[in-house]
Amino acid sequence: MTYTIGKVAEMMGLTTHTLRFYDKEGLLPNVSKAKSGVRQFTDADINWLMMLECLKSTGLQLKDIKHYINLLKKGNSSLVERAEMFKEQKIKCQQEIKALKQTMKKLDFKIRYYEEALKHGEENVFKNKELVRERDKLFKLNKVRISK
Amino acid sequence: MTYTIGKVAEMMGLTTHTLRFYDKEGLLPNVSKAKSGVRQFTDADINWLMMLECLKSTGLQLKDIKHYINLLKKGNSSLVERAEMFKEQKIKCQQEIKALKQTMKKLDFKIRYYEEALKHGEENVFKNKELVRERDKLFKLNKVRISK
DNA sequence: GAATAACCTAAAGTTCGCTTTAAGTCAAAT
DNA sequence: ATTTGACTTAAAGCGAACTTTAGGTTATTC
Numbered sequence: 532m533t534y535t536i537g538k539v540a541e542m543m544g545l546t547t548h549t550l551r552f553y554d555k556e557g558l559l560p561n562v563s564k565a566k567s568g569v570r571q572f573t574d575a576d577i578n579w580l581m582m583l584e585c586l587k588s589t590g591l592q593l594k595d596i597k598h599y600i601n602l603l604k605k606g607n608s609s610l611v612e613r614a615e616m617f618k619e620q621k622i623k624c625q626q627e628i629k630a631l632k633q634t635m636k637k638l639d640f641k642i643r644y645y646e647e648a649l650k651h652g653e654e655n656v657f658k659n660k661e662l663v664r665e666r667d668k669l670f671k672l673n674k675v676r677i678s679k
Numbered sequence: 680m681t682y683t684i685g686k687v688a689e690m691m692g693l694t695t696h697t698l699r700f701y702d703k704e705g706l707l708p709n710v711s712k713a714k715s716g717v718r719q720f721t722d723a724d725i726n727w728l729m730m731l732e733c734l735k736s737t738g739l740q741l742k743d744i745k746h747y748i749n750l751l752k753k754g755n756s757s758l759v760e761r762a763e764m765f766k767e768q769k770i771k772c773q774q775e776i777k778a779l780k781q782t783m784k785k786l787d788f789k790i791r792y793y794e795e796a797l798k799h800g801e802e803n804v805f806k807n808k809e810l811v812r813e814r815d816k817l818f819k820l821n822k823v824r825i826s827k
Numbered sequence: 828g829a830a831t832a833a834c835c836t837a838a839a840g841t842t843c844g845c846t847t848t849a850a851g852t853c854a855a856a857t
Numbered sequence: 858a859t860t861t862g863a864c865t866t867a868a869a870g871c872g873a874a875c876t877t878t879a880g881g882t883t884a885t886t887c
Contacts, residue, residue, distance in 0.1 A: 537863065547864085548846060555866095556844095567853065568865055585818050589785050593844070610801065614793035621786040628779045631772055638737050638769040645762035653758065670733050685833065695834085696876060703836095704874095715883060716835055741874070 533571035543580055557597055558583060560604075589620055590627075640665050681719035691728055705745055706731060708752075737768055738775075788813050 540547045553559050554570070562576050586596050599616065602609035643665070647656045657663050688695045701707050702718070710724050734744050747764065750757035791813070795804045805811050 535864075546846080549844085551865085552845065569853085570864085581818065585785060589782050589789070607801065610793065610796055614790065614797065617786055617789040617793065621783065621790060624779055624783050624786060628776060628783070631776045631779065634737050635769065635772050635776070637733060638765055638772060641737070641765040642762065642769060645758065645765065648758055649762065653755065670729065683834075694876080697874085699835085700875065717883080718834085 533573055534577070536570050536572070539572045539577065539580070542577065543584070553583070553593075556593060558593060558600070560600055589617070590624055591616075591620060637669050640669050681721055682725070684718050684720070687720045687725065687728070690725065691732065701731070701741075704741060706741060706748070708748055737765070738772055739764075739768060785817050788817050 534542070536547045536550050539545075540550055543550075550559070550570075554562060559576065559579070561573075561579065563571050563573075565571055583596060586599065587593075591599070595616070599613065602613050602616075640662075644656055644662060647659055647662060651658070657666075682690070684695045684698050687693075688698055691698075698707070698718075702710060707724065707727070709727065710718050710720055712718055731744060734747065735741075739747070743764070747761065750761050750764075788810075792804055792810060795807055795810060799806070805814075
């Protein structure tokens with residue numbers, strides 16, 4: 532049993548445009564076409580699309596996924612490289628989380644700043660010494676050295 | 680005392696191109712120019728640049744920062760809106776962190792998958808029932824319903 | 828005073844992941 | 858039989874945040 536591109540788009544929550552774009556980019560290696568040119572998606576194609584979505588959700592770029600497809604085609608001999616891909620990706624992901632946590636601290640500071648400003652007026656915010664300390668801790672850019 | 684664009688670029692870890700780009704986009708409201716056209720950055724400009732970097736690091740887009748500049752110009756009457764900006768941004772940041780943590784789980788699964796594949800061969804990975812459960816938990820796309 | 832380095836503007840190019848447009852074919856429903 | 862709707866390709870467009878290129882002026886240094 533096969534599915535038209537429209538059905539698949541509906542199932543996957545993508546547009547037909549996106550699916551054709553993926554196909555054009557070589558991200559749908561096994562989708563066959565009728566003589567009329569109409570794409571015929573099989574269950575295996577749907578499964579691959581789910582894997583594609585999964586790979587996307589791990590933060591891989593489309594070109595990385597293309598590379599991954601090539602590794603898959605090589606079979607067993609690419610196992611190590613595939614494993615490495617995900618380990619690298621994990622490191623990137625960890626770094627991003629760390630950066631976002633730092634961002635959260637800055638946002639919390641800003642939110643407290645504006646609470647204070649709304650209560651006591653913006654000109655009085657830094658009479659609150661805790662906020663001053665917080666500001667100095669969070670926003671002093673270590674790379675910047677203002678000369679003299 | 681003023682700084683040339685090159686010095687500022689060096690201090691801030693940006694390129695001169697980026698600084699001119701920011702200026703063109705209206706993100707450096709107070710930078711003055713000599714009659715020759717050369718930009719003269721003051722300490723106040725450096726401080727604003729640090730704030731700019733801070734705002735960027737909170738995940739704000741340049742157009743949001745431009746909007747923020749306009750709010751600053753309005754002074755006191757924009758306090759509430761400015762406060763709202765950061766609260767919204769905090770929510771976005773929280774959501775991003777949540778998504779990345781989910782991503783981490785998927786990556787950990789993939790890494791375990793490849794550990795197992797390297798140990799026992801790719802064809803035997805899902806003889807490990809824990810990995811099967813993990814896969815089903817993480818990768819079953821709820822939106823997909825394969826008919827029949 | 829001439830070479831070189833740093834500055835200037837304006838505009839086009841880049842990357843990513845699509846989305847949109849244009850122009851057309853094909854199959855089903857009325 | 859014709860209209861509607863889903864499919865096709867190919868190519869251009871989009872938004873974000875720069876980067877690069879081109880062509881030119883100014884400032885510093887030998």
